[in-house]
Amino acid sequence: MNSAAPLSTLDRFLFSFFNPEVAARYVAPMLDGMLLTIGLGLCVIATGLVLGLTLAVVRIQHVRLINGIIVAFADIFRALPPLVVIILLFFAFPYIELSMSAFTATWLALSLVLAAFTEEIFWTGMLAIPKGQWEAARSTGLGPWATLVQVILPQAVRMTVPPLTNRTIAITKGTALGSVVALHEVLNVSSAASSEAGNATPLVMGAAAYLILFIPFVVFGRWVETRFAWKR
Amino acid sequence: MRPALELRDLCKAYGALAVLHGVSLSVPTGKLVFVIGPSGSGKSTLLRCCNLLEVPQSGAVLVDGQDITQAGVDLNRLRQQVGMVFQSFNLYPHMTALGNVTLALRKVQKLSKAQAQADGLQALARVGLTDKANTYPGQLSGGQQQRVGIARSLALKPKILLFDEPTSALDPELVGSVLQVMRELRESGMTMVVVSHEMGFARAAADHVVFMDKGQILEQGSPQVIFDTPQHPRLREFLTALGQR
Amino acid sequence: MDNLINVFFNPDIMEKVWPFLLQGLWMTLLLSLTVVPLGLAGGLLVALAGNQGPRWLRWTMVVYVDFFRAFPPLVLLILIYFGLPFLSIDMPKFAAVAMGFLLNNSSYYGEVFRAGLESVPRGQTEAARSTGLNRFQTLWHVVIPQATRNVLPELISNTLEVIKLTALASVVAMPELLNNARQAQALTYNPTPIVLAALMYLMLLWPVVRLLSRLEHRSTVVR
Numbered sequence: 001m002n003s004a005a006p007l008s009t010l011d012r013f014l015f016s017f018f019n020p021e022v023a024a025r026y027v028a029p030m031l032d033g034m035l036l037t038i039g040l041g042l043c044v045i046a047t048g049l050v051l052g053l054t055l056a057v058v059r060i061q062h063v064r065l066i067n068g069i070i071v072a073f074a075d076i077f078r079a080l081p082p083l084v085v086i087i088l089l090f091f092a093f094p095y096i097e098l099s100m101s102a103f104t105a106t107w108l109a110l111s112l113v114l115a116a117f118t119e120e121i122f123w124t125g126m127l128a129i130p131k132g133q134w135e136a137a138r139s140t141g142l143g144p145w146a147t148l149v150q151v152i153l154p155q156a157v158r159m160t161v162p163p164l165t166n167r168t169i170a171i172t173k174g175t176a177l178g179s180v181v182a183l184h185e186v187l188n189v190s191s192a193a194s195s196e197a198g199n200a201t202p203l204v205m206g207a208a209a210y211l212i213l214f215i216p217f218v219v220f221g222r223w224v225e226t227r228f229a230w231k232r
Numbered sequence: 233m234r235p236a237l238e239l240r241d242l243c244k245a246y247g248a249l250a251v252l253h254g255v256s257l258s259v260p261t262g263k264l265v266f267v268i269g270p271s272g273s274g275k276s277t278l279l280r281c282c283n284l285l286e287v288p289q290s291g292a293v294l295v296d297g298q299d300i301t302q303a304g305v306d307l308n309r310l311r312q313q314v315g316m317v318f319q320s321f322n323l324y325p326h327m328t329a330l331g332n333v334t335l336a337l338r339k340v341q342k343l344s345k346a347q348a349q350a351d352g353l354q355a356l357a358r359v360g361l362t363d364k365a366n367t368y369p370g371q372l373s374g375g376q377q378q379r380v381g382i383a384r385s386l387a388l389k390p391k392i393l394l395f396d397e398p399t400s401a402l403d404p405e406l407v408g409s410v411l412q413v414m415r416e417l418r419e420s421g422m423t424m425v426v427v428s429h430e431m432g433f434a435r436a437a438a439d440h441v442v443f444m445d446k447g448q449i450l451e452q453g454s455p456q457v458i459f460d461t462p463q464h465p466r467l468r469e470f471l472t473a474l475g476q477r
Numbered sequence: 478m479d480n481l482i483n484v485f486f487n488p489d490i491m492e493k494v495w496p497f498l499l500q501g502l503w504m505t506l507l508l509s510l511t512v513v514p515l516g517l518a519g520g521l522l523v524a525l526a527g528n529q530g531p532r533w534l535r536w537t538m539v540v541y542v543d544f545f546r547a548f549p550p551l552v553l554l555i556l557i558y559f560g561l562p563f564l565s566i567d568m569p570k571f572a573a574v575a576m577g578f579l580l581n582n583s584s585y586y587g588e589v590f591r592a593g594l595e596s597v598p599r600g601q602t603e604a605a606r607s608t609g610l611n612r613f614q615t616l617w618h619v620v621i622p623q624a625t626r627n628v629l630p631e632l633i634s635n636t637l638e639v640i641k642l643t644a645l646a647s648v649v650a651m652p653e654l655l656n657n658a659r660q661a662q663a664l665t666y667n668p669t670p671i672v673l674a675a676l677m678y679l680m681l682l683w684p685v686v687r688l689l690s691r692l693e694h695r696s697t698v699v700r
Contacts, residue, residue, distance in 0.1 A: 013564065016564070017560070075683055075686050075690075076679065076683070078637075078686050079641075079678065079679050079682035079683045079685070079686045080641070080675060080678055080682075081641035081642070081643075082641070083644045083645060083647070083648075083655060084644055084655055084671075084674065084675050087655070087659065088668075088671055091662065091671060092485065092668035092671050092672060095484045095485070096480075096481065096484055096485075120690070120693075124693050124694060127694060169546070169547075173547075173548075174549070176549040176551045176552050177551060179551070180551075180648055186552075187552050187555065191555060194559065200559065200560045200563045203555065203556055203559060204560075206552060207552055207553075207556055210547070211544070211547055211548065214549075215543065215544070215547045217547065218546050218547045219543065222539075283607055285603055285606070285607065308606075308609040308610070308611050309609065310609075311606065311607050311608065311609045312608065312609040315607065316603075316604075316607040318603070318604060320598075320600050322598070322601055322603065322604035323604075324601065324604075324605075324619055324623075326622050326623055326626065335605075335608070335610070335619075336608035336609050336610055339610055339614050339618065340609040340610055340611075340614070341609075384604075384608060385607075385608065
């Protein structure tokens with residue numbers, strides 16, 4: 001009789017980590033969590049990249065005071081752990097009547113961090129373009145904006161795509177940090193479900209969800225790296 | 233007398249592309265053999281088979297009578313006896329000239345630091361660069377770098393020196409200093425195999441000239457014969473194209 | 478203005494919680510000093526295995542690296558920390574946390590070292606082998622030093638990431654800086670501890686960021 005025989009280690013393992021019954025119970029909230037993670041990720045990528053690029057372009061104007069602020073911003077948000085920024089926004093700001101939802105706090109924090117890194121990557125990319133390119137374009141009568149868009153940025157993009165892809169992936173994984181402020185993204189849902197069920201299967205489901213979401217990104221990132229070989 | 237280096241029926245292919253078609257060559261001790269030919273003729277591959285940087289599919293490479301293509305040969309020991317000088321110098325950028333020269337002395341020949349330094353300085357003296365012992369490759373001219381490269385091989389007291397287009401990457405003014413060193417080496421009795429386009433040097437210093445094309449030796453002989461009375465039509469074409477006729 | 482200072486930079490609270498936060502900082506440093514050297518060594522081994530080994534090993538390393546680069550570190554941490562008890566494995570908290578971080582960062586370091594190894598021209602290996610140096614000697618004296626020099630900015634950048642990553646350990650109640658700050662915040666009903674912790678992170682890491690910027694700009698600026 002099965003109930004009398006002790007479960008083998010493998011059986012115990014499967015029961016705790018790959019339990020189909022438990023899994024079925026939590027598929028729906030898990031999918032919701034995945035949608036949220038995807039939505040949050042896309043928002044972060046959009047705002048972060050746009051803000052970062054804008055800051056880099058502003059930095060080209062070489063206005064000392066503004067550049068100082070931009071550099072300070074980039075330094076601070078590259079130095080602070082993203083989790084600390086999320087906590088600050090979510091737990092500290094309410095004290096001055098500025099409370100925000102878990103989604104907003106997570107999105108804002110990650111966007112600022114991504115923007116900081118993006119700005120630096122674009123800046124470094126543009127620095128690598130020889131001054132001669134600017135001079136040549138300007139001497140043919142191209143205005144500063146046209147030069148930037150037609151000549152400089154296309155070349156800078158080539159250099160910046162690999163590190164940009166890697167950094168974006170790294171920061172988008174930070175959406176999991178939202179779980180710390182009770183955002184109902186994948187990790188939060190899986191942890192809660194695991195506690196509720198007394199079973200680790202939801203955690204494994206969550207892990208699998210992340211892998212499904214991010215492995216394609218990482219593989220894409222690798223392809224990008226080979227396509228746009230980072231020149232030194 | 234047994235030749236210092238002998239190649240028998242070497243065949244080498246990269247996948248479907250055959251580069252050497254059964255090449256045989258004998259290099260007597262103390263002689264300078266010069267290999268010429270158009271690019272793609274297999275000259276470099278031939279040279280690199282001599283110290284097994286390339287492994288031939290079939291054929292034998294005999295160094296001092298011993299076939300080095302056989303299993304059980306101590307490759308690292310062998311390579312101290314057959315030195316190589318590269319077209320792109322390949323100096324270690326993170327070490328000084330002396331460091332470059334003494335690395336193998338310390339690690340392979342297991343000499344003491346003092347002894348290695350002494351031998352290293354001696355080798356640098358032979359190429360006229362004792363005063364650059366503590367300089368880094370980045371601070372040396374191309375010609376100086378190549379001479380350090382030669383010193384690096386010399387320090388191991390090899391029996392044979394292989395030169396793979398040693399001056400092709402150099403500015404014209406710097407070529408002379410390297411050729412000078414090579415001339416002195418020959419005069420001191422070193423066995424040398426040189427792949428190069430420096431025809432003037434070949435005329436003046438080579439004992440034997442070999443012409444290769446499409447993976448085969450088409451003609452060989454003394455410099456006078458090869459340059460003044462070439463027989464093979466391909467060789468004539470080649471020399472005309474180079475303005476040597 | 479006064480109100481802002483009282484809320485975020487309250488001097489009394491700062492004085493009270495400072496020792497507690499300092500303890501947290503020690504733990505952060507301890508975690509970092511454990512995980513960084515191990516991660517570097519692990520990453521180098523991964524890169525060497527891929528670079529020197531047979532084809533299947535190279536592919537295995539790629540899979541290993543991509544797997545852990547796709548896996549959010551927090552998820553990994555939680556999985557190890559809460560999952561191990563289910564496997565009846567009893568591991569001290571520090572070890573579990575360290576292992577989680579190690580798996581994550583050895584893959585990032587592995588990628589960096591891989592690029593570094595590939596950036597050393599083959600001629601270097603050929604020259605070294607031609608003077609009789611064996612494989613290990615060639616790697617140790619000629620290839621690895623150059624590889625490391627070539628990717629130093631990336632290595633430092635990654636190390637910075639690892640130190641920031643330690644903040645995640647707060648989620649599993651590891652008494653490092655962020656964790657202690659949050660506890661203090663809960664106890665004092667005031668966000669000053671968190672602000673103080675943020676400042677401490679900045680003090681620790683801003684210099685590293687500056688150093689990194691300088692290195693990165695130096696290696697890309699066209700002369």
